[in-house]
Amino acid sequence: MPTQRFYLDWQQSALTEAASWLRDQDLPADHLIVLPGSRAGRRLLELLLEKADGSLVDPPTITTIGSIAEKLITDLPAITCPSALQLTLIHAAQQIDPEQLKQLTPNIPDHSQTLAWMSLIQPIERLLNMLGSAGLIPGDVMQQSTDWPDFAQHQRWEVVTQIHQQYVQLLEQLNLHDLNLERIKALEENRIAYTGPITLIGTVDINQLTCQMLDQVTSPITALIHAPQSQANHFGDYGQLDTQHWHQAPLDIPQDMCIVTHQPADQVAAMLSDLQSLSAAKIISNDQLTIGVADEQLGPMVEQLTEKSGLKSRWHQQREIMFSRPVTLLAAITQYARSNQTVDLASLLRHPDMQQFLYQQLPELDHTELDVYMIEHLQNQITQSSPGIEPKHGMLLEVSNHIKELIKTHLSGKTHLSHWAQRFSDLLSEIYASHQLKPHNPEDAILIEPLTHIARVLREWFSVSPAVDQLVENLDLQQAAELLRAEIANTPLPSPGTESVVEILGWLELHLDDAPHLYVLNFNEGFVPGDVKIDPFLPDSICEKLGLTCDKSRLARDRYMLEAIMRSRKHLRLIAGKMNLRNEPMLPSRLMLQCSDARLAQTVIDYFQSPPRFDAPLLPSKAQSDFLLHRPIPPEKPINQLPVTAFKDYIQCPYRFYLKHVRKLRGHEEYVPELSTMAIGNLAHHIFETFGKSDWIDCTDDKALEQYFSELLDKFCNQHYGKNPLPAVVIQREQLRLRLGVFAQKQARMRSEGWKIITPQIESAHKVQLMVNDEPFTLVGRIDRMDRHEMTGELRIMDYKTSESSIDPDSKHRRKETDQSMAWVDLQLPLYRVLAASEIYDNKVQLGYCQLGKDLKKIGFDHADWSLDELDDALGIARQIIRDVRNGVFWPPSDPPAYDDGLGGICQDAYPYRRLETLTAASAGGDA
Secondary structure: OOOEEEEEOOOOOHHHHHHHHHHOOOOOOOOEEEEOOHHHHHHHHHHHHHHHOOOOOOOOEEEEHHHHHHHHEOOOOOOOOHHHHHHHHHHHHHOOOHHHHOOOOOOOOOOOOHHHHHHHHHHHHHHHHHHHOOOOOHHHHHHHHHHOOOOOOHHHHHHHHHHHHHHHHHHHHHOOOOHHHHHHHHHHOOOEOOOOOEEEEOOOOOOHHHHHHHHHOOOOEEEEEEOOHHHHHHEOOOOOEOHHHHOOOOOOOOHHHEEEEOOHHHHHHHHHHHHHHHHHHOOOOHHHEEEEEOOHHHHHHHHHHHHHOOOOEEEOOOOEHHHOHHHHHHHHHHHHHHHOOHHHHHHHHHOHHHHHHHHHHOOOOOOOHHHHHHHHHOEOOOOOOOOOOOOOOHHHHHHHHHHHHHHHHHHOOOEOHHHHHHHHHHHHHHHOOOOOOOOOOHHHHHHHHHHHHHHHHHHHHHOOOHHHHOOOOOEOHHHHHHHHHHHHOOOEOOOOOOOOOEEEEEHHHOOOOOOOEEEEEOOEOEEOOEOOOOOOOOOHHHHHHHOOOOHHHHHHHHHHHHHHHHHHOOEEEEEEEOEOOOOOEOOEOOOOOOOOHHHHHHHHHHHHOOOOOOOOOOOOOOOOOOOOOOOOOOOOOOOOEEEOOHHHHHHHOHHHHHHHHHOOOOOOOOOOOOOOHHHHHHHHHHHHHHHHOOHHHHOOOHHHHHHHHHHHHHHHHHHHHOOOEOHHHHHHHHHHHHHHHHHHHHHHHHHHOOEEEOHHHOOEEEEEEEEEOOEEEEEEEEEOEEEEEOOOOOEEEEEEEOOOOOOOHHHHHEEEOOOOOEEEOOOHHHHHHHHOHHHOOOOOEEEEEEEOOOOHHHOEEEEEOOOHHHHHHHHHHHHHHHHHHHOOOOOOOOOOOOOOOOOOOOOOOOOOOHHHHHHHHHHHOOOO
16 A cells, blocks of 8 residues: 655654644554654653543554564564574584685684684674665675675675575574564565554654565555655655755754854853753743753763753663663673682672672671772782781681682583573572562662563573574683673663653754754764764675665765754754864864855854853752852861971862861772882882881992892882782882882992981981961971981981982972962972971081982982072961961862862862852852
8 A cells, every 4th residue: 555645844843743643543552653763652652642631541552663573574483582693693604614704804713712703793793784674685785796896895795695694594494583584584475464554753764674564564654754745755655865865955054053162061061051041031841951962972971060050851871781780790790700800809899789798798898998908919819828818808808709609609610501591590689689679669670670681681591492502612601791791782771760850862862852942962073973884894885885874874864854853943052062072173063064155164164263161050940059169167276287298288279278188088099900109109118218227228339239129129019919919010019129229329329428327317207396476386297318428417308209200309399480480389398407407407408309210310319409598488488378277268279280189079170160160159158
């Protein structure tokens, strides 16, 4: 029966118009409604129910383009699970002559390397799916390519064709069923039928295979096309686009509809600024507004920034199943079982579900203990002989053994796919046995939904025929886990919560969204239209010849969608950015440049000129920005004591000083699989403290000193890191040994020149009182080393520096201002002079660093050549800081400093409008 086409007014929302049209039709349960995506289907059903006013008792059947085949094919057999089909395809590839397979890869894996074979066939699987959407198989391409003079891949396609033929034979032998092949087979056998009417809505991107199926349907088909009747010649029978017309049709976007910004966060600010002016004239409810993100990586950031400004939003793809707790737990267990590395054990212990499981077995467990242990000892593995494990960290050994026993019980060895289903099921049942999950509880849904999808896959594995299990060698844990991961990877999870929020959607969902107000972010090339994905078998030119999705069809689709969106929205803003999240430059969308020649030059100029600055406003629903920095509360008791190292913090930022030294906030040291700068410094300090209190201080034999330092290094490394530390620790130890060897030469020379270590002053703690405004203030500090010259009595005060870069003390303590004057930024060494005043005679003192950086030429004592006037100036600055600290002056904050102190989140370092909010806070006040 010929398809009827009905044209919807594109001055209105496509979905609203479609719902109005359907309301006037007879909608029996077998009325099949087909849309591009499931979200549009859910929204259409809501609209139908609203318009039916309770009379729609038996709603119609709603499906998507991707699922329509299952509704149309008669006698469709049960489709085999993807994992079994993947193993079958692997076995088919393994039957091909290895010499021929080298057309696909130079290195043919051994048959036991299932993971390698999975990687090998992935592009073939993708190829078969792409061809299947057009009702094609590799053999069809081989036949058509004989007429393509520029096609030079015949040998590779011949191998792919052989693999596919072998795959089809195996499916027939084992009575397995591939959905793509079943669709093609049903077409060939005329097994396409449907008894009820079919309505297609917005199916501009419908594939060839579905069109061929619909051609065989005898029931009435109606295509609802969101365009005026005047555009009838530019659509196919089923609403598909005439690519040739739409990809080149000019489109003038109104100048006030486009906004160009700089950084991604500026796009959000521009949107909020425009929305604020819009909301001032009319109250806009959440269901009247949609935010589109063409670059879906922006989704979480947009959600966060909009909520901070008072707009409740929800990124619809935020809950991907691969990031759900059960899936990440299986991944962490698999990784630790494979590596047995302590770093992977630490990741596993951080998982909340593993923590809850272990707490029931080991109530004394502190899950942060392993991080602390690893920072201290950097071990590859935890064993009975690991340094520091007994008795202080004995719980870690118990935890490690407990998890290893869990893995041994459920996941050890190799077995068939059906057996792995039982193993994974038993493991998850044991871990989640204590969870009392309630289906209608949103918090429990976070676990129930992914566990349900995993259970579905495992049930399919249970039913896999023994013949499939025999196709490949037994699977190990990593192989089975990869099959499970691949099978659930594209499973969507519904967003939690039922409260009214502003939806954040991807570009392809915006056409069939019915909110009258729309903002589209990242309206840039590479996103609208999307990048052409380079396929090793199907370059874009071949895709176009085969009628598959190609760059031209993407551009045509997005060109049509943009015009439909422009005409049907009351308020639309297309916001482009000049830089992406990685701070790389971006280009304007080609659709911005598809304007008339008269507009083209101005469009390009508007994009590339400096964008205006947008400050994120507070929306009416928000009384105070969450980004606001609260003014500090002065301490109850005045501060009367500080370490000399704290003065640098105050100079850099009084607010950060307050957080560190008044509120006592500290960043948590994260574990990294190598010695941190602090750990290297501590190791060197242990060595030099031992040396400074030994008889070796008078040694002038550099070779003997080098050997002594080397022995101390090995001694302390063995004590702290054992004999089996991480590889990076071994390398860093040898790097430090090299530096110590050079330092031994410099130390021997200093002793020969008359400089003698003052042993009582090695790593010595000092406390002195400084009178400020006739009131005492206590300075405290620990000086690494003091030497005195035996002839002159001059004192040398040293601070050991083991960081990679050897920054001279003057550059570390002062910076050059714009007027060429030198300003103090650190007072540590000048205040050491105050701490050690009792040891200084006649102002004879040298202040400096004992450099031990990677530049071997700079190793040794590096003194600062400061005059007495300059040192007195530094002392004067210290006195003023003391006055300010006593008076509780910790405001305003400075711009973010150049070092990471772990306080960036509190100080909003990453927020692009921090300075604006700081000024607001300064006038508004606040508490902290």
